[in-house]
């Protein structure tokens with residue numbers, strides 16, 4: 001493909017479409033392929049190598065997105081790579097210059113000008129060799145490459161596929177990426193303009209939420225959802241005072257957070273050890289969630305006041321917190337809220353590809369296009385022939401039988417717990433029917449079985465329901481179409497029918513509202529409703545604790561064998577125990 005020096009090249013590009021390869025090689029690495037701002041395929045490496053939150057060059061994902069979308073390697077116009085600095089997994093505790101700077105110098109060196117200079121400097125030492133070697137092997141080394149700043153990838157996810165066309169307030173927040181932990185932006189047309197940013201040192205996500213997660217004996221950057229799930233059981237007031245002096249909204253800069261503890265990252269453990277020794281873990285979780293909610297809401301209100309924009313789009317790992325998303329949506333200052341479903345770094349490959357696309361169009365003077373977000377089944381699928389071949393190889397053809405949606409619904413209504421591996425992988429952390437474990441939501445005993453015999457989950461963690469769109473108002477207060485399990489809702493009395501899919505203590509839910517985007521999944525729930533009168537089923541991700549969602553028939557069958565699932569669906573086939 002020649003450089004675009006003239007109109008001929010531009011016409012060629014417009015006809016072919018602009019194709020961007022997005023890559024994220026940090027925490028929860030992955031790849032995405034987009035054409036004219038629409039995602040053709042996207043997948044995280046963990047689904048292919050079965051290592052949860054895999055960090056590194058996503059070799060398998062890159063190959064897979066081309067295979068899924070039937071695009072040739074030479075057709076891509078740009079390689080967009082997320083983050084100037086590779087986002088390292090804090091659990092690995094790699095000893096490198098960034099960790100040294102972060103651990104010891106952060107309290108002294110977190111001025112924005114210093115971050116900007118050091119970012120440019122450290123980018124020179126970013127791990128690129130492995131990536132470039134891969135590009136060479138694939139024959140795409142000569143393609144233009146653009147690195148997209150970390151929080152801009154989150155903002156791009158939140159903005160370009162939003163469900164409205166208006167000017168938008170874009171908020172990003174996470175532990176940290178490229179030296180920044182939160183940003184406030186204005187999105188208009190095909191541009192994102194940043195108006196405020198919070199430094200890594202002042203991170204609310206890392207210093208409060210992730211370090212408390214670690215303090216309570218869980219994994220940073222992975223188990224924060226367990227604190228959120230535990231929070232309703234505790235009494236926030238009994239630990240709030242101890243946590244108030246960690247982070248606040250900067251009194252001089254109301255769109256930024258400020259770390260007032262004087263410490264950073266793992267050094268916070270000493271602070272928490274002194275403040276929280278002897279406190280109950282559920283009360284600590286409750287106070288953490290409450291302080292997090294209070295600060296985020298104050299920040300959102302300040303941003304709306306400053307910009308006058310009431311339509312809000314969010315992304316970044318902190319927005320996996322469905323409880324805070326609920327509160328933002330319910331603010332009277334907010335007209336509408338969109339949270340990108342792959343809010344965490346796992347979504348960064350799409351964000352990089354999106355931002356890469358609009359900047360590429362700008363440079364080449366091509367009129368850009370935009371797609372509002374629909375379903376997010378962007379991943380890998382197996383044909384029926386591939387499934388049959390797998391069953392033959394495993395000597396399972398005699399044991400497996402073809403099954404209909406009504407038979408599946410009948411088995412569920414009889415208390416069976418069945419995993420479904422069908423269609424394309426979901427993008428993002430939530431199982432939306434294709435890599436899901438299903439159960440009868442009326443039946444509280446299934447919770448015990450799934451927790452202890454199937455997934456080895458923590459006993460306090462809630463499940464979620466998948467509810468037909470026509471029934472959402474029956475079960476949820478202030479219901480609205482929410483297809484990605486990224487927002488929580490209060491429930492009505494009728495939701496006692498789906499009790500096993502609610503938080504058992506506060507009775508909230510983070511539902512998947514199901515329409516015809518996934519007809520096979522919708523059909524099972526409709527058949528279940530015909531038998532039981534209940535318009536929803538319990539849906540939890542198809543994996544064992546510590547593993548990613550099952551990405552291959554091998555992983556699916558291994559999980560079935562190593563748990564007490566009653567049945568496994570592989571496309572049209574059912575294997576029963």
Ligand SMILES: [Fe+2]
Pocket residue numbers: 150154174175176177316317344345
């Ligand atoms: Fe991030």
